[in-house]
Amino acid sequence: MAVPKKRTSKSKSRKAHWKRKAFFMSQKSLSLAKSVLTGKANSFIYLNTENIKS
Template sequence: MAVPKKRTSRSKKIIRKTVWKNKGYWTTLKAFSLAQSIFTGNSKSFFCNKYKR
C-alpha cells in the first residue's frame, strides 16, 4: 500500500537547487575555457586547423 511521504524542508530544497545550478555553472565555465584555449591556439588536447585552404 502506498504511504504518503513527508514533505521536504525548504532548506533542503534550496540546497538541492543550488547544487543543481552550480553543476551547470562549472560545466559552462569548462566549456568556455576550452573554447578560449582552442581559439588562442593554446589547447594541448584539441588539434584544429585555423586556416582552411
C-alpha cells in the first residue's frame, strides 16, 4: 500500500539558509576588520586620520 511522503518544513530550511548567510558575512567582515587593523588591506580604501596633518 502506498504511503504519502512526509512533508519537510519550509521555515526550517529558510531559517538555516539565513543563519548560514549571516555566518559567512560575519566571517568576511571580521577578516576585513583584522586586515585593516594590521595594515594589510589591499581591497579596502579608508582614511587614516592619525597620518593626516592639518
